[in-house]
Amino acid sequence: MAEQQVLAPLHVAIVMDGNGRWASKRFLPRVAGHKQGVDALKRIVSACPSRGISVLTVFAFSSENWNRPAEEVSGLMDILALALSREVPKLQRDGVQIRFVGARDNLSARVKKGLEDAEKATADNAVLTLNVCFNYGGRWDIVCAAARLSAAGVPITEDSLSGALSLAHSGDPDLVIRTGNEKRLSNFLLWQAAYSELYFSPLLWPDFDEAALDAALLEYTSRERRFGKTSEQITGGAASGA
Ligand code: IPE
Ligand code: IPE
Ligand code: MG
Numbered sequence: 414m415a416e417q418q419v420l421a422p423l424h425v426a427i428v429m430d431g432n433g434r435w436a437s438k439r440f441l442p443r444v445a446g447h448k449q450g451v452d453a454l455k456r457i458v459s460a461c462p463s464r465g466i467s468v469l470t471v472f473a474f475s476s477e478n479w480n481r482p483a484e485e486v487s488g489l490m491d492i493l494a495l496a497l498s499r500e501v502p503k504l505q506r507d508g509v510q511i512r513f514v515g516a517r518d519n520l521s522a523r524v525k526k527g528l529e530d531a532e533k534a535t536a537d538n539a540v541l542t543l544n545v546c547f548n549y550g551g552r553w554d555i556v557c558a559a560a561r562l563s564a565a566g567v568p569i570t571e572d573s574l575s576g577a578l579s580l581a582h583s584g585d586p587d588l589v590i591r592t593g594n595e596k597r598l599s600n601f602l603l604w605q606a607a608y609s610e611l612y613f614s615p616l617l618w619p620d621f622d623e624a625a626l627d628a629a630l631l632e633y634t635s636r637e638r639r640f641g642k643t644s645e646q647i648t649g650g651a652a653s654g655a
Pocket of ligand 1: 430
């Protein structure tokens with residue numbers, strides 16, 4: 414009889430969307446939603462190890478988010494800098510290794526230093542890898558990787574390109590969750606999500622909690638990941654041609 418796959422996803426990626434709407438519903442400025450979003454992220458980071466998740470990759474600021482009003486962009490930069498200065502000791506205690514994925518050249522010296530210090534301080538931690546995609550875009554990532562390979566005279570293959578991408582240290586996500594009731598990738602992990610399971614939550618990111626994460630994980634366990642094969646090949650059923 415076919416066995417249902419019940420393995421928890423090792424690598425979960427999340428598009429943390431809906432902060433602005435969370436704030437608007439409360440007649441608060443959008444940055445208040447982003448601040449609340451940091452609390453939601455802290456909750457989910459703490460929940461990962463006990464659920465067997467060893468890599469969490471989150472989308473915090475996209476290449477396209479520079480197009481938002483200047484006040485919101487600078488508010489987001491301030492929230493990141495403040496969160497880093499406050500949260501690194503806790504990440505240390507919990508064994509979380511934080512890594513930032515994205516372009517650094519157009520970030521301020523203050524933000525850049527915050528990212529570097531947090532990465533250095535947590536570099537030896539091994540309970541959970543937290544990849545924060547900040548100033549990140551999937552197209553940026555693919556173009557940079559291809560340009561680097563071509564400058565080095567390395568032939569472009571699926572393997573060489575995968576290895577040159579900014580998330581190569583973590584591999585591809587098993588599950589991609591997007592909150593905020595939108596059903597698109599918005600330039601997130603375009604290459605790496607080729608065979609990820611997708612899960613869309615109607616919750617706004619600040620409202621996403623452990624129970625919501627568990628609902629996504631439960632749904633994931635009911636999926637059959639076929640990677641192009643037939644169901645019979647995966648389950649070892651009677652019609653298997655494997
Ligand atoms: C996601 O929330 C956070 C960032 C993009 C920085 P939004 O700010 O996009 O929230 P909505 O989609 O406007 O509600
Ligand atoms: C995607 O959300 C980026 C992040 C969550 C950081 P957006 O809110 O920017 O995406 P669009 O503009 O609705 O596609
Ligand atoms: Mg949004």
